[in-house]
Amino acid sequence: MTHDATAKLRAINFNVHYGEKHALHDITLEVRPNKVAALIGPSGCGKSTFLRSINRMNDVIEGVKTSGSIEIDGVNVYDSYVDVVELRKRVGMVFQKSIPFPKSIYENVAFGLRLAGNTAKSELDEIVEQSLKRAALWGEVSDRLDKSAMGLSGGQQQRLCIARAIAVNPEILLMDEPCSALDPISTAKIEELIEDLKSSYTIIIVTHNMQQAARVSDVTGFFYMGRLVEMDRTRTIFTSPAQKETEDYITGRFG
Amino acid sequence: MQLQDKRLFRKKRPRYGEIAIEWSIRVVSSVSILVIVLIFLFVFREAAGIFNSATEAGSTLQTIEAETAGKSEIHTSDNDDLKPEIYNPDSGIETGEAPPANLLPDLQVATTEASGKSEIHTSDDDDLKPEIYNPDSGEEAVESLISDISDKPLQPSKSIWQNLAGENWQPISEEPKFGVTPLIIGTVKTTFTAIAIAAPLGILAAMYVALFAHRRLREIIKPFIEILAGFPSVVIGFFCLMTVASILQDTFGFDYRLNSIVGGLGLAITVVPIIFTITEDALSAVPKSYREAALALGATEWEAAFRLMLPAAMPGVIAAVLLGIGRAFGETMIALMATGNAPLAEWNLAAPARTLAATIGAEMGEVIWGSTHYGVLFFLGALLFLVSFAINLLTEVFVRRRLAKKFQGS
Ligand SMILES: Nc1ncnc2c1ncn2[C@@H]1O[C@H](COP(=O)(O)OP(=O)(O)OP(=O)(O)O)[C@@H](O)[C@H]1O
Numbered sequence A: 001m002t003h004d005a006t007a008k009l010r011a012i013n014f015n016v017h018y019g020e021k022h023a024l025h026d027i028t029l030e031v032r033p034n035k036v037a038a039l040i041g042p043s044g045c046g047k048s049t050f051l052r053s054i055n056r057m058n059d060v061i062e063g064v065k066t067s068g069s070i071e072i073d074g075v076n077v078y079d080s081y082v083d084v085v086e087l088r089k090r091v092g093m094v095f096q097k098s099i100p101f102p103k104s105i106y107e108n109v110a111f112g113l114r115l116a117g118n119t120a121k122s123e124l125d126e127i128v129e130q131s132l133k134r135a136a137l138w139g140e141v142s143d144r145l146d147k148s149a150m151g152l153s154g155g156q157q158q159r160l161c162i163a164r165a166i167a168v169n170p171e172i173l174l175m176d177e178p179c180s181a182l183d184p185i186s187t188a189k190i191e192e193l194i195e196d197l198k199s200s201y202t203i204i205i206v207t208h209n210m211q212q213a214a215r216v217s218d219v220t221g222f223f224y225m226g227r228l229v230e231m232d233r234t235r236t237i238f239t240s241p242a243q244k245e246t247e248d249y250i251t252g253r254f255g
Numbered sequence B: 001m002q003l004q005d006k007r008l009f010r011k012k013r014p015r016y017g018e019i020a021i022e023w024s025i026r027v028v029s030s031v032s033i034l035v036i037v038l039i040f041l042f043v044f045r046e047a048a049g050i051f052n053s054a055t056e057a058g059s060t061l062q063t064i065e066a067e068t069a070g071k072s073e074i075h076t077s078d079n080d081d082l083k084p085e086i087y088n089p090d091s092g093i094e095t096g097e098a099p100p101a102n103l104l105p106d107l108q109v110a111t112t113e114a115s116g117k118s119e120i121h122t123s124d125d126d127d128l129k130p131e132i133y134n135p136d137s138g139e140e141a142v143e144s145l146i147s148d149i150s151d152k153p154l155q156p157s158k159s160i161w162q163n164l165a166g167e168n169w170q171p172i173s174e175e176p177k178f179g180v181t182p183l184i185i186g187t188v189k190t191t192f193t194a195i196a197i198a199a200p201l202g203i204l205a206a207m208y209v210a211l212f213a214h215r216r217l218r219e220i221i222k223p224f225i226e227i228l229a230g231f232p233s234v235v236i237g238f239f240c241l242m243t244v245a246s247i248l249q250d251t252f253g254f255d256y257r258l259n260s261i262v263g264g265l266g267l268a269i270t271v272v273p274i275i276f277t278i279t280e281d282a283l284s285a286v287p288k289s290y291r292e293a294a295l296a297l298g299a300t301e302w303e304a305a306f307r308l309m310l311p312a313a314m315p316g317v318i319a320a321v322l323l324g325i326g327r328a329f330g331e332t333m334i335a336l337m338a339t340g341n342a343p344l345a346e347w348n349l350a351a352p353a354r355t356l357a358a359t360i361g362a363e364m365g366e367v368i369w370g371s372t373h374y375g376v377l378f379f380l381g382a383l384l385f386l387v388s389f390a391i392n393l394l395t396e397v398f399v400r401r402r403l404a405k406k407f408q409g410s
């Protein structure tokens, strides 16, 4: 394994077991800063498991064991001295199903900030506005920030979740099928957003949509049966993949 | 083949079994609803007696007498057989000769009772009457009886309202005092103590069980606390009376061994399971994904619980507390045994207290049937009912509508 000093995220021989089930086998990959990495692969191949391993969300599931390492800026997040809470503040996550909190739109975005002990009203106002603008939602909600977030449409809710995640200014943004429940217009907005966010974050996105992976990502990794089959520049993966399985998958021959 | 199927489809088969079950359910439920309504009406009517007997009787006497006579004649003719059985096994006065008011010794009795009657029958209550009494014609008889029975001519020096507003509860004395203030203070004191202890305990326990405990631990704790809800309150009362009271007095050096803190503690034992159960349900109903999303934002487990899960379950939590208040408010046995039962108009928590429910429980057994004291006890019952009704209404309107909107969005 060559150690590329410029990698933002690096997994080295990373394994995950759910009890008896060996969900991830020796995953080794790296993502450079300010890049978008897409993870593709058939259902159940371990994409979400890998994503959740990066911010250690798998810790909350009983019976999960990991081995190997995942490094962010050269620090193994599974080291015993790592504070999981701090880690999660640095690694934002957007879930497949949007999960707006039953609070006002404003309070949703401010949630992470308040956790970080940020309570100055003017500062909150500013960051909330900024985050909503970056998530391309400000125009639609600026006049009803104090209304419940549950009243937003599905696409708006997902953008709200993105705004909530970026409000705490993470370094890495993990997105697990963020568009799977959205219409094409909302999807287009979020893809645009990913393009914008790239300048400040390193983004890892799981998607079942090949076109989406091709459109938004710089590098693409193909997962199959808990293994990373190959990872390369997106263009390479989609035009001349090295592995037969990858080609079969992206051309739709299985999965 | 197809044709046959169509014919089958057209042929309607009556389902007698289901119809029978449906009807029996209907009948049973309407009977139980009716019974509940009648109980409430009975309580309110008994309570109303005290206000009627206190009104001035004088100029209206004659007309009333006439009326009373008329009325009871009607009733007695219909319901003579019913009366003694149901309401007055021990007094054989009214077998029809009571109504005639020309007997002088009876005049005073008649005065009070007649005034009572006049209120009910002639004035604005006329429109209510049919609803209330008609379903069961026996009730009419009951009513005439109740007023007949008022055994002592009560001529209070002050009005019953003034009496009720007084600071003393001395129902058995030369000049009975029915001041409910000390009872209300006692009820509020003990209820407050009970909720102040039970709400934090119940809510925290529910949070622990719903959000933190391992599944196995939850399966032990949950039924255990729920069993506590069905624990006989007399046992809890006895326990408080004998053990808790002594421990508390030794620890804090209370002047009175039994006081509203001991009582409140006993009530809390019954209230905790209520608050726990409902809060736990409310918290379990909050999607688990909220917790994950909060953790992913860098919340600790406790932050996720307090800042997200608990607020999301808030309508349920408030409903739980309100129901707990209702329980503490209406609980009789523990209040009777552990509060010291002295009707003091004192806000000091370390002083004995007497609650509304305990007063009814303690005095209803010895009260003279139909007396003012009897009416006042029913008045307390009506008060209890009204407050718990108001609490339920509050739960319904405020919590379900307003809070749910606030926390869960429109
Ligand atoms: N909590 C869990 N407990 C046990 N096994 C799990 C758990 N979560 C996932 N798995 C297993 O791990 C494997 C990988 O699951 P994962 O959710 O990572 O797949 P995925 O690639 O994200 O699939 P999808 O595209 O359907 O979301 C699956 O076989 C799944 O059954």
Ligand SMILES: [Mg+2]
Pocket: A047, A048, A049, A176
């Ligand atoms: Mg997945």
